[in-house]
Amino acid sequence: MPEAKGQLTIRSHGSADDLFQLLEWFNDDDQLRGRVSLPANRIRPGQMGDLYDVLVVAVGAGGIAPALARSLTAWFTARRSDIAVTLKLDDHTEITLDAKRIQTPEITQALQSMLERSHDSQ
Template sequence: MAEENASITVDGTEDDLRSLGNWLRDEDDLRGRVKLDAAPIEEGEMGAVLDAVVVLLTSATAGTLIRSVKDWLIVTRNAKKVTLKLTSKDGGKLELSVGSAKDAETALEAARKFLGE
């Protein structure tokens, strides 16, 4: 059975992705649902490059995810933009860009609507 998930990229460094991943893992609702995803290793590369944080979602955890991303942006202040790519169980896709608390509120409403809350 297909899962709903969010693939999150950060307009920053691998350290920013690790920081966000660790931040999300600290959320009780998201614990065990967060992993770091690496791009395939290309010829000539020494190892994998992190390119996203992936979170398995339910309608209940979508709000937690976006609120937590908003909080992370406020606390870290070093990431310019976070892009969330949501995939629903039926294969539908929604891409949201968040760079401020106001963006996060708009994204939360769009995610809830997309996930059928």
């Protein structure tokens, strides 16, 4: 199944700590390790240091949607808290996933559909 080439960003509707925890979670996943990172941020005037608000996922060949869906579902389940994340592609296609209504088949289908639409529009 073709996938979009480029980047997928993941934005937490929580704190920066949520992003760091999610990055650690992805780094423990053999299929996602090395494909998810924090982007380099510039320090803005008046800012004390880096402020991270997104993770970046390298998408392309390799069928990342099922691995990402599985890992996100497990992370939501392990956290046992009310959190949501928004996933957005370079072409501005986006979906929001809410921990209250999370199920692996639906996430996998939504991610694959989003990636296919992006690929078809290129």
